[in-house]
Structures are given as structure tokens and as C-alpha cells.
Amino acid sequence: MPGLKFAWIAIIVVVLVTPFQPLNAGWTKLYGGEGSDKGRCVQQTTDGGYIVTGQFSVPDGEFWKTCLWLVRVNEDGDTVWTRTYGYYSVGCSVQQTSDGGYIIAGFTYTDNLIYELWLLKTDNYGDTVWTRTYEVGSSRGYSVEQTEDNGYVVTGNLGGDVGLIKTDSLGDSMWTKTYGTGSVEKGFFVRQTYDGGYIVTGERNYDDIWLLKMDSVGDTLWTRTYGGRWIDHSYCVQQTSDSGYVIVGDKTIDSTDAGIFIALWLIKTDSNGDTVWTKTYGGEDFGEWGRYVEQTTDGGYIITGLKKINGWGLWLLKTDSLGDTLWTRTYGDGVDHGWCVRQTTDGGYIITGVNYSDGDPDLWLIKTDANGDTLAVVEEPIVETSDWEVVTFVGSQIVLHYTNRPEGFHASVFDAIGRKVDELHSDGVSGTITWGESMSSGVYFIRSTDEFSGNNTARVVIIH
Numbered sequence: 001m002p003g004l005k006f007a008w009i010a011i012i013v014v015v016l017v018t019p020f021q022p023l024n025a026g027w028t029k030l031y032g033g034e035g036s037d038k039g040r041c042v043q044q045t046t047d048g049g050y051i052v053t054g055q056f057s058v059p060d061g062e063f064w065k066t067c068l069w070l071v072r073v074n075e076d077g078d079t080v081w082t083r084t085y086g087y088y089s090v091g092c093s094v095q096q097t098s099d100g101g102y103i104i105a106g107f108t109y110t111d112n113l114i115y116e117l118w119l120l121k122t123d124n125y126g127d128t129v130w131t132r133t134y135e136v137g138s139s140r141g142y143s144v145e146q147t148e149d150n151g152y153v154v155t156g157n158l159g160g161d162v163g164l165i166k167t168d169s170l171g172d173s174m175w176t177k178t179y180g181t182g183s184v185e186k187g188f189f190v191r192q193t194y195d196g197g198y199i200v201t202g203e204r205n206y207d208d209i210w211l212l213k214m215d216s217v218g219d220t221l222w223t224r225t226y227g228g229r230w231i232d233h234s235y236c237v238q239q240t241s242d243s244g245y246v247i248v249g250d251k252t253i254d255s256t257d258a259g260i261f262i263a264l265w266l267i268k269t270d271s272n273g274d275t276v277w278t279k280t281y282g283g284e285d286f287g288e289w290g291r292y293v294e295q296t297t298d299g300g301y302i303i304t305g306l307k308k309i310n311g312w313g314l315w316l317l318k319t320d321s322l323g324d325t326l327w328t329r330t331y332g333d334g335v336d337h338g339w340c341v342r343q344t345t346d347g348g349y350i351i352t353g354v355n356y357s358d359g360d361p362d363l364w365l366i367k368t369d370a371n372g373d374t375l376a377v378v379e380e381p382i383v384e385t386s387d388w389e390v391v392t393f394v395g396s397q398i399v400l401h402y403t404n405r406p407e408g409f410h411a412s413v414f415d416a417i418g419r420k421v422d423e424l425h426s427d428g429v430s431g432t433i434t435w436g437e438s439m440s441s442g443v444y445f446i447r448s449t450d451e452f453s454g455n456n457t458a459r460v461v462i463i464h
Contacts, residue, residue: 026348026374028331029077029419030355032056032362035064039071039352039363041093041340046100048075048345052352053091053104054363056084066090068106068118069363070126077365078420083126089118093143098150100124105144105154108133117141117156117163119171132171136163136178143189148196155187155200162187162202162210164218177218185210189236194243197221201237201247209234209249211273224273230254232265236292241299243271248293248303251280262287264305264315266323279323282307288315292340297347300326304338304351314338314353314364316372329372332357336364346370388448394461397437400446403430414445436462 031037035057042052049072056069067084068091074080085091088109097103101123108118110133117139121129134141137159144154150169157163161180164187167173179185179200187202196216204210208227211234215221226232226247234249251265263280270276282288290305299321307315313330314337320326338353347370355364368374388402388409402409406429413422413435424446426433436444439462447457 026368027077027419028364028366028374029073030357030362030364031071031079031082032360033058034360035059036066036361037069037363038354038361039339039365040091042350042352042365043094043096043342044344044350045072045096049073049080050075050077050350050365051094051096051102052363052365053094053106054339054352055090056082056363058084068104068108068120070094070102070104070122071363072126073365076420077367081126083122085120085128085131086118092141093154095144095146097121097146101129102126103144103146103152105141105156107140107156110135114138115140117154117158117165119144119152119154119167121171130171132167132173134158134163134165134173134176136176139163142187145191147192153190153192153198155190155202157184157186157202161185162200162212164190164198164200164214166218175218177214179212179220179223180204187212188234191237191239193239199237199239199245201234201249203233207231209247209267211237211245211247211269213273222273224269226267226275226278228252228254230260233289234265234267235290238293238295240268240295244276245269245271245273246293246295246301248290248305250287250289250305253280262289264288264290264303264307264317266290266293266301266303266319268323277323279319281317281325281328289337291338291353294342296343302341302343302349304341304353306337312337314351314355314366316341316349316351316368318372327372329368331366331374332364338366388456390446390458390460391432393458394463395436396462396464398435398444398446398460398462399432400435400458401432402426405429409433409448411446411448414447415442436460440464 039054052071055066057064068086068089070083072080086108091106093105104120107115116133116135119132139158141156152167161178162185164177187200190200198214200212208225211224213221230252237247247267253261263282266279268276288307293303301319303317306312313332316329318326341351349368351366354361390400392399408427411424
């Protein structure tokens, strides 16, 4: 090509003996802007993508306001759509409903200058179908689930007590119950149980884990408290396959030799809430916290939270059915933490939380394989018979050449942690492409995205 000077670089072909891993087996993505943006709950949707709720911040004069945020992404984490709702609002829980839409629980700041528990129903595009607020003093909603009758059950705090609200399919209250003495009790998580009743976990008097079992109309069958002389919290409970329950939170450990520490705490109970076993994890420093637990298909448990490393990192733990650790993973090292983890249909995990890598909090979504590895991009060699090859793979710009492409050349570019950052397109049958002048210095992966290319991937390095 006239005017273009370059040296041909010999490409070393490395034979990989490990099996190919799908590109979407793992990835990490950040979503947000300059304000404080956070993820609180994630669920895989019926089409293999994900729905996430949390908060998104927008400028409001000299200040920032938080809006309840709903983010819909595909199986690779690419945004399909986002929606914001309310003013000084937060989304804490989301679930895809039987009609393909979504139900979200959270709270919003009202004209009465207090927070109200907020329930929103949307269609499958995130457009509002209806909203309901429930005010019993200052109130917040932390967890919601669609029930067997297509209504909803939501828990949170209602005027200082654990609140439980059962609604019909339109969000109209069928009954509302409160539990406690008004001395700051909160319900953080609710699930309908196999017998048609409900299980709720939360806190009592700030410092004890509280587990409450109710019948189908919200009347208390039993309650249990767990904890000691120090402050203990729980944030999630699930009914297990043996009709018992598993609870995750954090426990304050008083060591007479080394002081007071915080450890992630997992409690397994029988169907009556009586303890079968408990396990603590960490506790060597201040500290480790547990935010979400789910029983996995092998009978064990997957847990997310945060762990003290250089700063605090998002922590993922996999245990067997007795709570013994199989493996742990940490991601990030700022004040990063995980709020929710779910097992995905491919046996891996999807996690949402908060990442502080750029200074401002961003909603963080992490997809892992069954071992907790992100496997962001698998680098595959470009063999000599390929119809495209990198000519300059290190420099301020990258040069690649392709030939005999009736449909042109198409590729995606990923950064070192698997975020898609750019796309390459050229319509000619053969040609040369330069790329990278506007990109930051670092390692990138160029992966062709059409069947004609053989789906090869090349690693390149931008240096300015």
C-alpha cells in the first residue's frame, strides 16, 4: 500500500494443550459514571442474560442524587438497556417475574422528607407497569420475591420493626405485619418456603442475627437469635434441599490474645431453626463480611462478601455441604465488595457489587466459571494458514493485514480483564487496518467475530 511502511514480524505459533474455553465463560464489567454507582442484586434471565439493580448517581446542582437503577445485559455483559427511577432512591432486590418483566424492591425519599419502602413492577424492557410505596414511619425495602399466587412478598424495616408485606399481583397490600419492639429491628431477606409460609433474616437490637419463620398469612411460628456479646449481622437466608436453612452474615470474634476481629459467618439450621453447624471464615484481620449465600447444584454453598487484603476485595467462597472450604477467590483491592451471587445455568457464577478502581464507585458485574475464575479472554494463536495476521503487535498503534474476505473483516477488542472496549470493521475483500492510537497503554486482545475467520484471537500491546 503506497505510503505505508512497516516491517513484517514473524509470528511464533504456540500450541495450546488445554481445551478451548468459551469467551463468555468469564468476564468482568464496570458500569456507571462519575458519581456513586453500585450493584445490589443480580439474577440470570431466561434468555441467558442478566438483570441487575442498585443505584446510579446524577448531578443535582452542587450535589449528587441517587436513582434506583435497573441494568439489563446480555450473556457477555454488554448493556441491552438501563433505566433509572425516582429521586434519592435505591434498588436492593430484583427478580424476573413469570410474565417476563421484573419486580424491584428498594426505597425512595418522599415529599414527607422520609424514606418509604418502594415496590416497582416493570415490563421486560424496564418500562414501569406500576409502583407502590408503603409508609410506616421511615421504611425501606430490602428483599422481594414473587409468590406462588403471582403476588409478591417484601421485607425490610417498617418504622423500626422488621416488616413483611404480602401483595397481590398489582402490588396492592393483602396484609402487612411487623415484628419487634421498635428498637431498630430490620428484615434483610425473605423467601417463600416449601410449606407456603415465609422465612426472614435480619437483625435485632443492632447486634444479633434474627431468623423468623411465618405461616402463609404472616403469623409467627418461631423465631431464633444467633450471636454473642458483640455485634453480629445477617443479610441472606435460603431454604436448603433438606428443608432446613442456611444464613450468611458476619460475626465478631473476641480473641483474648489478639483482640476483636470480624469473620464471615455461615449458619446451617434444621427446619426449626435449631443450629446444625456454624462456620467462620477469615477473622485474621478487621475483617471479613458475608452478604449473600446460595445452595449450589452439588449441595454445597456459594457465598460473596468482602475480605481485607490490601484494602478490601470482593470475596467469593465455595464450600461443600458441611461448610468446609473448597476454594476462595478475591477480586479487586480497594473497598470493593460483593452484594449478590447466583449460580448460572453453565455451572459458573454471576456476582454484582461495587468497584472503586477509578476512585468513584462503579457497579461491578463478574461472571466466573465453576471454579470462580473469570477467564476473561482466552488467547489463541494465529496460525500460518489464517487469512489475517498482526503485522505490528507492539507500539503506539497496531497494524493487521487480512486477505480474501468476501464479507470484509470484523473483530472485537477486549482489555486485559475481559471488557469489550472497541470493534474493528473493514468492508474490503483484502486490506490493512491500523488501530490503537486513542487507546491507553496496555495489553489488548483482538478477536475476530465471524465464522469465516475461524474465531482466532491475537494479543497486542499498546505503548505510547
